[in-house]
Amino acid sequence: MTQEQQEQWDSVDDYFTTLLAPADETLTTALRDSDTAGLPRIAVAPNQGKLLHLLAQIQGARRILEIGTLGGYSTIWLARALPTDGRLITLEHNPAHADVARANIARAGLDKIVEIRVGPALDSLTVLGAEHEAHAERAARPEPFDLVFIDADKVNNAHYLEWALELTRPGSLIILDNVVRGGAVTDATSTDPAILGTRSALELIAEHPRLTGTAVQTVGTKGYDGFALARVLA
Template sequence: MTTHQQQWNSVDDYFTGLLAPPDEPLTAALRDSDAAGLPHINVAPNQGKLLHLLAQIQGARRILEIGTLGGYSTIWLARALPADGSLVTLEYKPEHADVARGNLARAGLDRIAEVRVGPALDSLTVLGAEHAAHPDPFDFVFIDADKANNAHYLEWAVELTRPGSLIVLDNVVRSGAVTDPTNTDPNVRGTRAALELMAKHPKLSGTAVQTVGIKGYDGFALARVLA
């Protein structure tokens, strides 16, 4: 670990301890995810708190999450909803979805948050059909799944939201590789495609921010859906 990384970790620990202290459902979600062998790719606690605050500021009543993992970020997002709010989260792997469902139930959020299993693009097609039959747009979308399909996820996010909705796209820096147009990594190419779509889409106004912390060198993009 470099000196810089140690310093970033220390600062994140300070911020988290002061402004986003853990509670039992969040701690247990990480513990059970680790016990089940899930990869350590969940958002950091202070990043989870940021999602929570953004959803609250947005006044979100309906949230879509693409990429559930063990439900850690799902808990942060679902807690931002009013009692009559709802969240749909999409997870590719059934074993991850099982862990997430248990974590959401323990947090008392299983009636608010629904975990749908399968390839996200298939689940989004189903959501699109539901939306066409009974329009019920999402106010907030968090995209944190396989990066190769980021542009497709962003397109669906626009389709399933309304003017004024907020879209957050995670992990956009790719350790700096996002700046390289010759990079053939599908994660980099997918992220670049999503950012380029965000830049030119007539219904989106967005920006991207670099971050450092316990997740290393990373960043996220934020876009508002326009009329």
């Protein structure tokens, strides 16, 4: 990637965002407060947030699971697509990040439908799974998630995907972010844990009998990356 390429990508993203996903005070403040708190600048771009919002609407999602909250920017985009009786559970490992997200989500007026669970995501997913099993024994199993957005540590991507399968239904949509890794995902000899985790997740999508999916490369303000989409089959 050259400086000239990045400037062109930034320019195109700015055009798309201004025209199709203009910022509002709530989203702008969420990013500003995340910066002030020292959170890493790895939130989705505005046009990517709008894509998540549209995918949730197209899916007709009533229950969403997000793995990786950060400052709550993507959480707000997703939660805004839910009906008033919808539910979004988001998992965040870092308590300080969760505090920032909690304030941003409350300011957006979404704290009644968003629940932040703090701790290692695999631990939180184990608890979620146990809750589903406990309810199932009482014939009152919680509704499965209609959409899962995975955007946490890449090492555990395949494990997160396996849990997503456990907690969804036929027809549910799973979105896995940051799968291109600047092109490094193609390196079969890589020892980078993030690459290994991402490749394992993509291979799981390709091989699992209950999944069908694809992956798309993207360029923009976030550089060269991409995402995978998978649909849960019967």
